Amino acid sequence: MLEESKLKKHRESNSRSKWRVDLYEIIFEADTRAGRLFDVVLIASILLSVLAVMLDSVSVIRNDHGSFLYGVEWFFTVLFSIEYILRLSCVERPLRYARSFFGIVDLLAVIPTYLSLFLPGTQYLLVIRILRVLRIFRVFKLVQYIGEARILMQALRASRRKIIVFLFTVLTLVVIFGSLMYLIEGAENGFTSIPRGVYWAIVTLTTVGYGDISPKTSIGQAIAAMIMILGYGIIAVPTGIVTVELSRIPETRVSARTCRQCGAGKHDNDAIYCKYCGTKF
Numbered sequence: 001m002l003e004e005s006k007l008k009k010h011r012e013s014n015s016r017s018k019w020r021v022d023l024y025e026i027i028f029e030a031d032t033r034a035g036r037l038f039d040v041v042l043i044a045s046i047l048l049s050v051l052a053v054m055l056d057s058v059s060v061i062r063n064d065h066g067s068f069l070y071g072v073e074w075f076f077t078v079l080f081s082i083e084y085i086l087r088l089s090c091v092e093r094p095l096r097y098a099r100s101f102f103g104i105v106d107l108l109a110v111i112p113t114y115l116s117l118f119l120p121g122t123q124y125l126l127v128i129r130i131l132r133v134l135r136i137f138r139v140f141k142l143v144q145y146i147g148e149a150r151i152l153m154q155a156l157r158a159s160r161r162k163i164i165v166f167l168f169t170v171l172t173l174v175v176i177f178g179s180l181m182y183l184i185e186g187a188e189n190g191f192t193s194i195p196r197g198v199y200w201a202i203v204t205l206t207t208v209g210y211g212d213i214s215p216k217t218s219i220g221q222a223i224a225a226m227i228m229i230l231g232y233g234i235i236a237v238p239t240g241i242v243t244v245e246l247s248r249i250p251e252t253r254v255s256a257r258t259c260r261q262c263g264a265g266k267h268d269n270d271a272i273y274c275k276y277c278g279t280k281f
Contacts, residue, residue: 021090023089024090048072052072077113077114081110084106087106155242159241159245166238173201174202175201177201177223178199178202184220185215190212190213207231207235
């Protein structure tokens with residue numbers, strides 16, 4: 001009797017394990033037909049839900065179809081809530097997935113609707129769901145773009161100190177030029193304070209040129225011309241810094257494979273073990 005009970009529990013355990021494996025392959029893997037279909041339907045749902053939120057922000061459409069759009073919003077929220085729960089239920093480490101980038105985005109994709117019950121208007125934050133479309137890289141075999149994005153992020157991280165020094169230099173320049181323009185032009189020409197002058201210097205140095213305030217004196221115009229010319233050279237600096245770092249990073253190709261144990265992706269094509277938790281594929 002005891003052995004039969006153990007055998008029954010073992011079968012139930014295997015049944016639950018198989019159910020989780022099958023669900024994991026559908027939700028997280030794009031190499032199977034079911035997984036690909038799931039992700040295509042998911043992406044279509046994401047786009048439709050974001051479109052509904054955007055249309056709801058248009059007063060004319062909201063007045064005529066507000067109730068329908070409200071129902072659509074709740075339909076997708078419930079759908080994505082169920083999907084989020086299923087994702088957590090089929091991974092070996094739910095907490096690790098919940099703290100990952102996609103796990104956080106999945107959670108933020110449903111919270112605003114529930115939050116709108118207490119704070120009206122927060123439902124428009126649902127446009128963050130558009131971040132979930134990043135899964136399209138995995139669905140349509142565009143995982144090489146994930147590798148390119150990883151390389152770009154590595155280059156940006158490697159450049160961060162140089163870029164911080166560059167930004168500090170720019171900040172120093174705009175404070176100096178803004179202060180000079182405040183002294184030279186004065187309030188009668190629109191430079192009512194040093195922060196206002198700094199704002200003008202930033203707009204001019206970045207070659208945006210709103211034109212809401214402009215120098216009227218000859219000296220001020222000469223300084224403005226110098227800042228404009230300087231702006232073209234400054235714009236090229238961060239580009240060159242990042243480009244140098246990009247050339248130093250060896251290119252590696254990644255696959256669509258994700259680890260069932262920890263839910264991590266971005267593995268090399270020839271990977272045998274997960275590089276995050278060591279689980280064998």
